[in-house]
Amino acid sequence: MSQTSHTPTAGGDHPRPPGAVRAPQRRLRLAAYPSLLAMPALALLIAAMGYPLLTVTLRSFSDPSWGLQNYVWFFSTPVNVTVLWRTFSIAAWVTIVCVIAAYPYAYLMTAVGPRLRLVLILCVLVPFWVSGVVRTLAWVILLQDSGIINSVIRLLGFDGVKLIRTQTGVVIGMAQVLLPFMILPLYSVMRGIDLRLVQAARSLGARPARAFLQIYLPLSLPGVFAGAIIVFILSLGFYITPALLGGPRSTMLSTLVQSQVLSLLNWGRGGAMGVVLLVATFVLLALAAPLMRQRHKQASRS
Amino acid sequence: MRLAPSRLLLGLFCLLVAVWLVMPTLVIIPMSFNEKKSLAFPPSGFSWQWYENFFTNPDWLSSFFNSLRVAGLVAVAATLIGTLASLGLSRMKHSGAGLLRAILITPMIVPGVVLAIGIYAVYLDYQLVGTTTGFVIAHTMLAIPFVIIAVSASLEVFDARLETAAASLGANRFTTFRTVTLPLIAPGILSGLLFAFVTSFDEIIVALFITSPYLKTLPVQIFTSITRDADPTVTAVGTIIFIATTLVISAGLIISSKSTRS
Numbered sequence: 001m002s003q004t005s006h007t008p009t010a011g012g013d014h015p016r017p018p019g020a021v022r023a024p025q026r027r028l029r030l031a032a033y034p035s036l037l038a039m040p041a042l043a044l045l046i047a048a049m050g051y052p053l054l055t056v057t058l059r060s061f062s063d064p065s066w067g068l069q070n071y072v073w074f075f076s077t078p079v080n081v082t083v084l085w086r087t088f089s090i091a092a093w094v095t096i097v098c099v100i101a102a103y104p105y106a107y108l109m110t111a112v113g114p115r116l117r118l119v120l121i122l123c124v125l126v127p128f129w130v131s132g133v134v135r136t137l138a139w140v141i142l143l144q145d146s147g148i149i150n151s152v153i154r155l156l157g158f159d160g161v162k163l164i165r166t167q168t169g170v171v172i173g174m175a176q177v178l179l180p181f182m183i184l185p186l187y188s189v190m191r192g193i194d195l196r197l198v199q200a201a202r203s204l205g206a207r208p209a210r211a212f213l214q215i216y217l218p219l220s221l222p223g224v225f226a227g228a229i230i231v232f233i234l235s236l237g238f239y240i241t242p243a244l245l246g247g248p249r250s251t252m253l254s255t256l257v258q259s260q261v262l263s264l265l266n267w268g269r270g271g272a273m274g275v276v277l278l279v280a281t282f283v284l285l286a287l288a289a290p291l292m293r294q295r296h297k298q299a300s301r302s
Numbered sequence: 303m304r305l306a307p308s309r310l311l312l313g314l315f316c317l318l319v320a321v322w323l324v325m326p327t328l329v330i331i332p333m334s335f336n337e338k339k340s341l342a343f344p345p346s347g348f349s350w351q352w353y354e355n356f357f358t359n360p361d362w363l364s365s366f367f368n369s370l371r372v373a374g375l376v377a378v379a380a381t382l383i384g385t386l387a388s389l390g391l392s393r394m395k396h397s398g399a400g401l402l403r404a405i406l407i408t409p410m411i412v413p414g415v416v417l418a419i420g421i422y423a424v425y426l427d428y429q430l431v432g433t434t435t436g437f438v439i440a441h442t443m444l445a446i447p448f449v450i451i452a453v454s455a456s457l458e459v460f461d462a463r464l465e466t467a468a469a470s471l472g473a474n475r476f477t478t479f480r481t482v483t484l485p486l487i488a489p490g491i492l493s494g495l496l497f498a499f500v501t502s503f504d505e506i507i508v509a510l511f512i513t514s515p516y517l518k519t520l521p522v523q524i525f526t527s528i529t530r531d532a533d534p535t536v537t538a539v540g541t542i543i544f545i546a547t548t549l550v551i552s553a554g555l556i557i558s559s560k561s562t563r564s
Contacts, residue, residue, distance in 0.1 A: 034389075034390045034391075034392075034393035034394050035390055035394055035398065035399075035402065036390065037387060037389050037390025037391075037393075038386070038387040038390040038391055038402055038406065039390075040383045040386060040387070041383045041384060041386070041387035041406055041446050041450070042387075042402070042405070042406065044383060044439070044442060044443050044446070045405070045406060045408075045409070045443060045446070047439070048421065048439050048440055048442075048443035049408070049409055049412065049417065049420075049443055051420075051424060052417065052420025052421045052423065052424045053412070053416070053417070053420050054420075055420050055423045055424055056416060056419055056420040056423065059423070101319045102319075104312055104315050104316055104319075105315075105316050105319045105320075107312075108312060108313070108316045120316070120320065123320040123323050123324050124323060126323065126324050126327050127323055127324070127326065127327060128500075129327060129543075129544050129547040129548065129551070130326075130327050130330060130540050130543055130544050130547075131503070131504045131520075131521060131524070131540070131543055132504055132506065132521070133506055133521050133524045133525050133528070134524060134536060134537075134539065134540035134543065135326050135327065136528075137330075137341075137524075137528050137536055137537070137540070138325075138327065138329050138330050138540070139326055140341065140528070141329055141330075141333060141341050141343055142325065142326060142329060142343075144341075144342075144343075146342050146343070147343055148325075148329065148343050151343070176322055176323060176326065179319075179322075179323060180323075233411055234411070236413060237412075237413025237414050237415065237416070239414055239415050239507050240506055240507065240525070244528060244529075254413065254414070254415040257415045257416065257419060258415055258418075258419075261419045261422070262511070267419075270419055271419070274413075274415065274416035274419055274420075275416075277413045277415070277416055278412065278413060278416050281411060281412070281413060285411065
């Protein structure tokens with residue numbers, strides 16, 4: 001790997017002078033427009049994502065007739081507003097659960113030896129080894145009334161808990177699916193924290209808790225932030241897990257979109273819901289992007 | 303090292319998180335040998351019947367081969383298009399590169415259902431519902447971001463001076479790319495290929511919308527089986543996928559550790 005190490009003094013600033021002399025014309029064309037290489041990808045993106053999203057947006061304003069009636073319907077129907085609110089609250093719960101579970105876990109990953117670290121990393125990656133739908137089925141097996149979790153609870157002498165088809169069950173299942181997206185960014189930030197700073201604080205008389213709160217926690221916040229944003233945004237669009245683990249009282253927006261389009265064939269209303277979901281996602285992303293960049297800068301400066 | 307109570311607490315908490323992460327994968331395996339047609343835990347008895355069902359039932363087999371075919375085509379197409387795009391992005395110097403990169407990876411964050419109804423609407427107009435072409439186009443679009451991320455990561459540590467050196471020694475652009483650039487970014491391309499394959503093989507939301515009785519992919523078959531009845535064949539399929547993935551990843555680890563040693 002030594003040949004790939006990159007020194008900051010000699011970057012790609014010089015556009016390869018010797019080659020330019022050798023084949024001036026071809027070199028000039030390709031070197032001038034390297035973005036051409038990205039055009040096939042962009043074309044496919046426009047055809048398979050841009051055009052479909054445009055179609056959905058157009059139908060939300062035009063089906064069955066032009067106007068805002070689909071959006072008026074969406075925001076004036078209590079069920080929809082409830083589901084929209086629930087979608088955000090489930091996403092928030094999943095994010096909170098992920099932060100609480102991932103923070104100590106990522107910290108332990110940085111604190112242990114290489115062997116144990118490999119085991120911890122494997123535990124994060126194993127969930128990806130089985131297809132997502134199968135994993136959701138596994139959660140059905142685990143959470144059902146006669147499932148493992150309830151058996152353990154009864155073994156401990158408590159009453160069984162209703163988990164399947166409840167919001168709690170959905171949050172447990174979704175958080176497990178999304179936990180890697182929280183652990184990995186956290187780990188990469190924590191790995192870069194200079195632990196001597198914490199030692200310095202301790203040697204200056206700070207108690208462990210204070211050293212953690214004043215030094216370590218602020219330095220690890222960019223990771224928390226990056227992970228939380230990813231988890232929250234991905235949760236908003238979840239479809240399979242709530243559909244299989246949830247009941248009628250834990251329906252999320254994606255399921256409503258699906259039933260409007262596939263069961264009721266109402267493209268206008270389904271489209272309007274989709275646009276609401278899409279706008280929420282991008283607004284969140286736009287709000288978070290500058291904040292994340294700023295945090296990163298702060299972290300690298302200190 | 304002495305074991306302070308706070309450390310013990312941390313260890314226990316993380317053990318719990320690890321169990322939470324791994325348990326759903328592992329619970330699938332014993333369930334697949336269930337004798338009864340039920341998904342109640344613990345399973346009773348031992349039988350291979352669900353594996354037998356998977357390998358003899360035309361519904362399961364055809365959906366498996368459909369997924370394999372679509373994912374194979376998607377892996378090739380997405381790797382080709384995505385690698386080209388990464389090469390272009392890495393050579394762009396002005397600020398447009400960041401914007402273009404952000405645009406190219408948006409499929410990762412657009413909510414699946416919104417994308418799915420859009421693609422479904424367009425495919426209905428162009429008669430692409432339930433066709434291999436339709437699946438490959440949609441899944442390639444979804445897989446390209448993963449290829450771009452993987453290849454860009456290996457291009458970031460790639461030393462551009464090596465290309466200059468090759469060119470100064472008389473290699474033309476294509477020879478330089480084939481003999482210098484390509485071998486050095488090959489690991490990134492390979493992991494991009496793998497990610498693209500898995501993305502397509504595992505994709506369910508768009509697939510649920512553009513599927514037809516004549517062309518079902520494996521995740522769609524699994525989903526309909528779960529929602530219809532408690533058929534343990536699903537757990538057998540899950541176990542097979544788990545073992546196959548384990549083998550592929552172990553092989554990859556062995557190959558990469560050998561190549562770094564030499």
